[in-house]
Amino acid sequence: MNNVFDRIRDVGVVPVVVIENADDAVSLADALIRGGLPCAEVTFRTDAAEAAIRAMRAAFPDMLIGAGTVLSTEQADCAAAAGAQFIVSPGLNPEVVKHCQKAGLAVVPGVMTPTEIEAALGLGVTTVKFFPAEAAGGLRMIKALAAPYGRVSFLPTGGISAENVGAYLAYDRVLACGGSWMVKKALIAEGRFEEIRDMAAEAAQIVKEVRGQTDEA
Numbered sequence: 001m002n003n004v005f006d007r008i009r010d011v012g013v014v015p016v017v018v019i020e021n022a023d024d025a026v027s028l029a030d031a032l033i034r035g036g037l038p039c040a041e042v043t044f045r046t047d048a049a050e051a052a053i054r055a056m057r058a059a060f061p062d063m064l065i066g067a068g069t070v071l072s073t074e075q076a077d078c079a080a081a082a083g084a085q086f087i088v089s090p091g092l093n094p095e096v097v098k099h100c101q102k103a104g105l106a107v108v109p110g111v112m113t114p115t116e117i118e119a120a121l122g123l124g125v126t127t128v129k130f131f132p133a134e135a136a137g138g139l140r141m142i143k144a145l146a147a148p149y150g151r152v153s154f155l156p157t158g159g160i161s162a163e164n165v166g167a168y169l170a171y172d173r174v175l176a177c178g179g180s181w182m183v184k185k186a187l188i189a190e191g192r193f194e195e196i197r198d199m200a201a202e203a204a205q206i207v208k209e210v211r212g213q214t215d216e217a
Contacts, residue, residue: 001104001105001106004064004085004086004106005106005127005153005175007039007064008039008064008086008155008175008176009175009176011037011038011039011064011176011207012169012176012177012203012204012206012207012210012211013037013165013169013176013177013178013179013203013204013206013207014037014039014040014041014066014155014157014176014177014178014179015032015037015039015040015041015179015180015182015183015200016041016043016068016157016178016179016180016183017040017041017042017043017052017068017180017183017188018043018045018046018180018183018185019042019046019048019049019052019185019188020046020048020185020188020189021048021188021189022048022051022052022055024052024188024189024191025042025048025051025052025053025055025056025059026055026056026059026060027191027193028040028056028183028188028193028196029056029059029060029063030059030060030193031193031194031196031197031200032063032182032183032196032197032200033060033063034197034200034201035182035196035197035198035199035200035201035203035204036200036201036203036204036205037182037200037203037204038060038062038063038064039063039064039065039066040056040063040064040065040066040183041066041067041068041086041088041178042056042065042066042067042068042084043067043068043069044067044068044069044070044071044075044078044079045069049067049079050078050079050081050082051082053065053067053079053082053083053084054082054083056083057082057083058083064085064086065083065084065085066079066084066085066086066087066088067079067082067084067086067087067088068088068089068178069088069089069090070087070088070089070096071089071090071093071096072093072096073095073096073099076096076099076100076103076105076107077099077103080103080105084105085105085106086105086106086107086108087100087105087106087107087108088107088108088109088110088129088155088157088178089107089108089109089110089129090110090129090131091109091110091111091116092109092110092111092116092119092120092128093109094119094123096109097109097120097123097125098123101123101124107125108125108127108128108129108155109125109128109129110128110129110130110131111128111129111130111131112130112131112132112136112141114145114148114149116128117145117149117152120152121149121151121152126151126152126153127152127153127154127155127175128152128153128154128155129154129155129156129157129178130142130145130154130155130156130157131156131157131158132157132158132159133156133157133158133159133160133168133177134158134159134160134164135158135159136158138156138159138164139156139164139167139168139171142154142156142168142171142173142174143171143173146173152173153173153174153175154173154174154175155174155175155176155177155178156168156174156177156178157177157178157179158178160177160178160179160181161179161181162181162199162202162203162206165177165179165203165206166206166209166210169206169207169210169211170210179203181199182196182199182200182202182203183196
């Protein structure tokens with residue numbers, strides 16, 4: 001699990017994907033990789049999610065692929081069977097968290113209050129998704145929550161963009177940011193994969209600049 005979180009930190013920006021047609025999955029993954037973001041969180045908001053994860057994993061076995069919007073243990077099992085390496089949920093469901101832990105699957109539940117953070121800590125979880133990030137107070141709220149919970153790292157998602165991602169990444173308690181601006185559904189559906197590559201490259205460059213990474217890092 002720690003290796004998964006290390007890889008998430010290294011990539012810095014996790015593209016949050018809502019994919020309607022699994023046939024687009026490989027082209028999308030290729031565009032993200034070429035842009036310097038070899039990672040995707042494929043959300044279980046569509047019926048294509050499981051097949052998309054499986055296609056990405058088969059085509060690019062070294063890519064870091066997770067499943068998002070996982071609301072049940074059944075979805076977690078489907079995602080894992082398809083090849084997902086981590087699970088992300090919008091809220092904190094103890095049943096899902098415990099199920100993933102038992103399966104040895106990295107899990108990032110969603111929180112936005114101190115009570116939810118304490119519930120996560122009670123389950124042994126120290127990396128949480130802060131969602132919906134901008135609507136819930138943004139970076140100021142994360143810093144306020146981080147102060148009393150020194151072991152917690154945050155994956156803010158919701159309202160993150162090319163314009164504000166750098167500020168989030170500059171805070172050392174932010175593991176990475178989830179964002180969908182470079183993988184909007186229209187871009188995928190219309191096959192605009194070069195635009196996706198370009199925006200992924202822009203995001204990857206922001207990560208390098210903010211975190212002082214080099215091409216060899």
